[in-house]
Amino acid sequence: MIKFYHVYKAYDNRNQFALKDVTVSIQKGEFVFLTGPSGAGKTTFLRLIFRELTPTDGKVVVSGMDTSLIGKKALADFRKKIGVVFQDFKLLDNRTVFENITFVLKVLGYPERFRETKAHNVLKWVGLQHKFNEYPPSLSGGEQQRIAIARALLNDPLILLADEPTGNLDYDLSIEIMKLFERINNRGTTVVVATHDKSIIEMFKKRVIRLENGYLKR
Ligand SMILES: Nc1ncnc2c1ncn2[C@@H]1O[C@H](COP(=O)(O)OP(=O)(O)OP(=O)(O)O)[C@@H](O)[C@H]1O
Numbered sequence: 001m002i003k004f005y006h007v008y009k010a011y012d013n014r015n016q017f018a019l020k021d022v023t024v025s026i027q028k029g030e031f032v033f034l035t036g037p038s039g040a041g042k043t044t045f046l047r048l049i050f051r052e053l054t055p056t057d058g059k060v061v062v063s064g065m066d067t068s069l070i071g072k073k074a075l076a077d078f079r080k081k082i083g084v085v086f087q088d089f090k091l092l093d094n095r096t097v098f099e100n101i102t103f104v105l106k107v108l109g110y111p112e113r114f115r116e117t118k119a120h121n122v123l124k125w126v127g128l129q130h131k132f133n134e135y136p137p138s139l140s141g142g143e144q145q146r147i148a149i150a151r152a153l154l155n156d157p158l159i160l161l162a163d164e165p166t167g168n169l170d171y172d173l174s175i176e177i178m179k180l181f182e183r184i185n186n187r188g189t190t191v192v193v194a195t196h197d198k199s200i201i202e203m204f205k206k207r208v209i210r211l212e213n214g215y216l217k218r
């Protein structure tokens with residue numbers, strides 16, 4: 001599902017690499033924690049999968065596609081296969097939950113009925129159907145993150161990427177969010193969660209990929 005072959009990533013022309021010689025595979029249906037100290041390269045790793053970045057050297061293959069070879073036109077279709085969740089939920093405060101979730105579908109011209117059905121389905125998944133017409137500021141932090149996760153599930157993605165999704169949540173809520181990721185994983189979605197939360201990693205007993213100073217640690 002996801003393959004890194006001797007991946008190097010430099011942001012500028014500097015000889016400073018955020019990732020160095022990273023070779024790793026993540027299989028379809030796996031649940032993986034990506035961990036390591038601040039600056040180790042976790043976010044860079046996720047952005048390479050989402051094809052927000054391409055490697056400076058080496059190769060990233062996602063769902064059979066070499067991400068460096070994906071053209072502008074194919075990029076939107078490629079990204080539909082991947083859901084992304086961030087630490088700061090990136091919800092629009094002046095848009096309802098429904099509007100937040102289906103914003104992209106609206107831009108693409110999908111009719112309202114279709115968007116409503118889609119939104120209802122993903123909201124049911126995260127247990128927040130009743131918040132359909134609410135605005136994000138009236139929701140708790142955990143609820144806002146679940147809305148962001150619902151939005152990431154909209155296209156039924158093959159892969160779900162989460163970058164420190166519990167960074168702004170307390171311990172109990174973090175566990176709740178991880179259990180939600182586990183349920184999403186159980187229906188077949190490959191899940192990659194970047195976190196430095198050791199207690200969460202120990203509790204959930206998943207595969208752990210560790211980065212340190214840009215290198216993969218075995
Ligand atoms: N946009 C950028 N431009 C230049 N350098 C960057 C950029 N983004 C990240 N870097 C550098 O790449 C390295 C890896 O950063 P990255 O954000 O991938 O780490 P991280 O493991 O996600 O850290 P954190 O736990 O703090 O989120 C760091 O040295 C960082 O300074």
Ligand SMILES: [Mg+2]
Nearest residue numbers: 042043044163
């Ligand atoms: Mg990061």
